[in-house]
Amino acid sequence: MAATPLIHLPSIYGDAIENMAVDSTLLQTNPEGHALFRHYGWIEPTLTFGYTQRFHEVSALAPKDICHFRRPTAGGIVDHRNDWTYSLILHDSLPSAQWPLTDIYRCIHQSLQQALEKLQVPSRLAPCPRQCQVSHDLPEDSPHCFTKPVANDVLSLNDPTKIAGAAIKRSRSGILLQGSIDRSTLPLDFSFHKFAELFVQAIAQEFNLTTAELPDLRPLFPQSLIKDTRKHYASSQWLQKR
Numbered sequence: 001m002a003a004t005p006l007i008h009l010p011s012i013y014g015d016a017i018e019n020m021a022v023d024s025t026l027l028q029t030n031p032e033g034h035a036l037f038r039h040y041g042w043i044e045p046t047l048t049f050g051y052t053q054r055f056h057e058v059s060a061l062a063p064k065d066i067c068h069f070r071r072p073t074a075g076g077i078v079d080h081r082n083d084w085t086y087s088l089i090l091h092d093s094l095p096s097a098q099w100p101l102t103d104i105y106r107c108i109h110q111s112l113q114q115a116l117e118k119l120q121v122p123s124r125l126a127p128c129p130r131q132c133q134v135s136h137d138l139p140e141d142s143p144h145c146f147t148k149p150v151a152n153d154v155l156s157l158n159d160p161t162k163i164a165g166a167a168i169k170r171s172r173s174g175i176l177l178q179g180s181i182d183r184s185t186l187p188l189d190f191s192f193h194k195f196a197e198l199f200v201q202a203i204a205q206e207f208n209l210t211t212a213e214l215p216d217l218r219p220l221f222p223q224s225l226i227k228d229t230r231k232h233y234a235s236s237q238w239l240q241k242r
Helices: 014-028 055-061 103-118 192-208 223-234
Strands: 005-008 012-014 033-040 048-051 068-070 083-091 123-126 154-156 162-171 174-182 210-213
Touching: 012 014, 012 154, 014 033, 014 068, 014 083, 014 174, 014 223, 033 192, 055 068, 055 192, 083 192, 103 123, 103 154, 103 162, 103 192, 123 162, 192 210
Parallel strands: 005 033, 005 210, 012 033, 048 068
Antiparallel strands: 033 083, 083 174, 123 154, 154 162, 162 174
């Protein structure tokens, strides 16, 4: 049986439309039997908010001089002005893509913990607030992701400071997880380049994958599709969907 690859894609910077469009397009076009990981940055101050949140409520909370943009995933408001943003895409054919979303969430953050530990940053997973009742869904949206940790978010070891959280979308194509790490919670000399390598290796181990790299995103999707997806995300219908 051929090994299942986790492809580590190159880091890029874009605005909210570009970053969300690329994630969504990769979810649609990810080759069968593959998983994709990428890190991306933001070229303007940006907050993103969950797919199910109401635009007018977010607008009332968001600073007026910061772009606020709807994600395709769930969750609350995430401030990207000082974070390290990543996404993981699992093709629907992968066994792990069929796991309960809570299990995927926990395994990703266990992988993140392992990478932090190797860089001498101890952490812990947030406990379940409902006495660990079994659920196949993620906890309900909270207004601000980094002020209200949910079960299995990554916290500092000795206090309730939230280091990392994520949001997930399940579709017929597979799983899209979009995660955020708060840079302010980590040492000033923290190496995100080394962290990315360790994180990808830990994810591969948790999900029984092998690792590989691809130097260019463009072969993964037709330019006509990414163009149409950008147009969709640029519309007021998307931003103000709810």
